[in-house]
Amino acid sequence: MVDSQAPILIVGAGQAGVQIAETLRQEGYTGDLLLIGNEVHPPYQRPPLSKKWLLEPGALSALSLRGADALVRRRIELKLDTEVTAIDRAASRLRFANGEQLAYSKLALATGALARALALPGASLGQVLSLRSIADSGAISAALRRCATEGRPVVVIGGGFIGLEVAASARKLGAAVxxxxxxxxxxxxxxxxxxxxxxxxxxxxxxxxxxxxxxxxQLRGSAGCVESVCTADGREYAAGCVVVGIGVVPDDRLAAAAGLACDRGILVDECARTSDPSIAAAGDCTARRLADGRLLRLESVQNAVEQAKSAAVALLGRERPFRAAPWFWSDQYDIKLQMVGLSHGYDQVVTRGDVQKPAFSAFYFQAGRLIAVDSLSRVQDHMQSKRLLDHGLSPTPEQAADPLFDLQSLLREAKPATADGA
Ligand SMILES: Cc1cc2nc3c(=O)[nH]c(=O)nc-3n(C[C@H](O)[C@H](O)[C@H](O)COP(=O)(O)OP(=O)(O)OC[C@H]3O[C@@H](n4cnc5c(N)ncnc54)[C@H](O)[C@@H]3O)c2cc1C
Incomplete structure (x- = not known):
């Protein structure tokens, strides 16, 4: 039973949760609003945790998503260090770890993701670390420094974004990796x-x-601490610490237990609506079924922010589909990798710029149409490609590969209404 006077509750005080709360206020919601998070820290940004923060852990305020006053000013109540343990959809209530319950008029889930655990013998040894939170980043930063000082190698399992960013930081700190x-x-x-x-x-x-x-x-160790990593070809790599970067698992546990449709994430449509009209979801905890049947899961700041805006609007009974081209970035050494679009299913790649340096962009085409662009230290290519993809415009592969061709000209030539005034 829905109590329309009850507050809107948001579970998860991360990137998506904060944005849902702020958008609700921007869209004119004046009722009570409660943002509930199980971490002790006020809402913070995660991207620096595998980049700058590993090198120089600084004041926590540097990671803050919003200044302390910003939420208060918008009458967004923040309840930290509070675990939501269940959703009673029939009664429209949340249950908390301390036994308390709270009614909601509408509910948003922004529970994020968990670092995927290594399910192998030795994975629970000391100094086997993964990266999701401020505490994780602090522990890894300390381990990298210790390895550098003691001349012990760092082993990173997983050559994806997080693993490679950690590897770059470890090298900067002087550790063998x-x-x-x-x-x-x-x-x-x-x-x-x-x-x-x-x-x-x-x-x-x-x-x-x-x-x-x-x-x-397997991982081997002594006195409870990891000392080496073994691989199937019989090799054994000595390790002063091991950082596991093998992806994330969307945290859909609350939703699944409450009977919401989930499939490796809380299933939402392009307006961030779940299978329950009273509940929206946004960010890393979600998954979306595309028209071709594929499951789309995005783990990025942009996705969390844009989906959160859609979720807030959905809770107010309106529609704001999130259709912009997805984008993401990764910093490794002095290279900024910026990615826009989804390259899945590409049949042609052309490059623009200097591949050896490297300072170039890879343009992905499918049947002659641009679907995605990865730019390495080519910020302008990224910005222009993003606008092209957002407006459904495509250079030919020849134009994309020609550094003298002005990508911006395609935006100028497009009708002003399409080209965002360009
Ligand atoms: C190290 C690292 C580096 C990254 N780098 C980049 C990058 O360079 N570029 C980029 O675009 N993205 C990056 N990302 C991804 C980006 O940070 C995430 O996509 C984004 O934080 C997702 O926001 P979210 O709100 O969905 O989840 P989160 O920020 O994880 O927030 C979810 C919150 O919900 C809480 N929660 C979960 N369950 C409960 C419960 N039952 N009760 C109460 N609270 C609960 C969680 O503890 C967490 O605080 C990075 C992520 C990490 C971890």
């Missing part, structure tokens, strides 16, 4: 071979040992 990747190249699920190869060269040039097709079988 080995990356064990199970597939034949780096970031292989999301980039073309030419991009993987560029990062392979860069990491090797910085002294990282990269091992491909590495099937980790």
């Amino acid at each position: 080995t990356v064990l990747e199970g597939l034949p190249r780096l970031m292989s699920r999301v980039t073309a071979p030419i991009v993987s190869e560029a990062f392979e060269r860069v990491h090797r040039a910085h002294g990282v040992e990269l091992v491909f097709n590495a099937q980790v079988t």
Whole structure:
């Protein structure tokens, strides 16, 4: 039974949760609003945790998503260190770990994701670390420094974004690093071979040992602490610490237990609506079924923010589909990788810029149409490609590959209404 006077409750005080609350206020919601998070810290940004923060953990305020006053000013009540344990949909109530209950008029789920755990013998040894929270980042930062000082190697399991950002930081701190990747190249699920190869060269040039097709079988240690990582080919890699970066698992546990439709994430439509009209969901905890039947899961700041705006509007009974091209970034050494669009299903890749440096963009085409662009230290290419994709415009592969061709001209030529006034 819905009590329309009850507050809107938001579970998860991260990137998506904060944005849902703020958008509700911006869209004119004046009722009570409660943002509930199980961490002790006020809402914070996660991207620096695998980048700058690893090198120089600083004041927590530097990670803050919003200044302390911002939520108070908008009458957004923040309840930290509070675990929601169940959703009683029949009674429209949340249950908390301390036994309390709270009624909601509408509910938003923004529970994020959990670092995927390594399910192997030895994975629970000390100094086997993964990265999701401020505490994780602090522990990894300390471990990297200790390894650098003691001359012990760092082993990173997983050659994806997080693993490679940690590897770059470890090298900057002076530690020896080995990356064990199970597939034949780096970031292989999301980039073309030419991009993987560029990062392979860069990491090797910085002294990282990269091992491909590495099937980790167990971790060994003594006195409760990891000392080596074993692979199926019989090799054993000495380790002062091990950082596991093998992806995330969307945290849909509350939703699934409450009977909401889930499939490796809380299933939402493009307006962030779940299978229950009173409940919306946004961010890393969600998954979306595309028209071709594929399941789309995005773990990025942009997705969390844009889906959150849609979720807030959905809770107010309106529609705001999130259709913009997805984008993401990763910082490794002095290279900024910026990705826009979804490259899945591409049949042609052309490059623009200097592949060897590397300072280039890889343009992904499907049947002659642009579907995605990865830019390495080519910010302008990224910005222009983003606008092209958002407006459904495509250069030809020849135009994309020609550094003298002005991508911006396609936006100018498009009708002003389409081209965002360009
Ligand atoms: C190390 C790292 C680096 C990243 N780098 C980038 C990057 O460079 N670029 C980029 O675009 N994205 C990056 N991301 C991804 C980006 O940070 C996430 O996509 C974004 O934080 C998702 O926001 P969210 O609100 O969905 O989840 P989160 O920020 O994880 O917030 C979810 C919150 O809900 C809480 N919660 C869960 N269950 C409950 C419960 N039952 N009760 C109460 N609270 C609960 C969680 O503890 C958490 O605080 C990075 C992520 C990490 C971890």
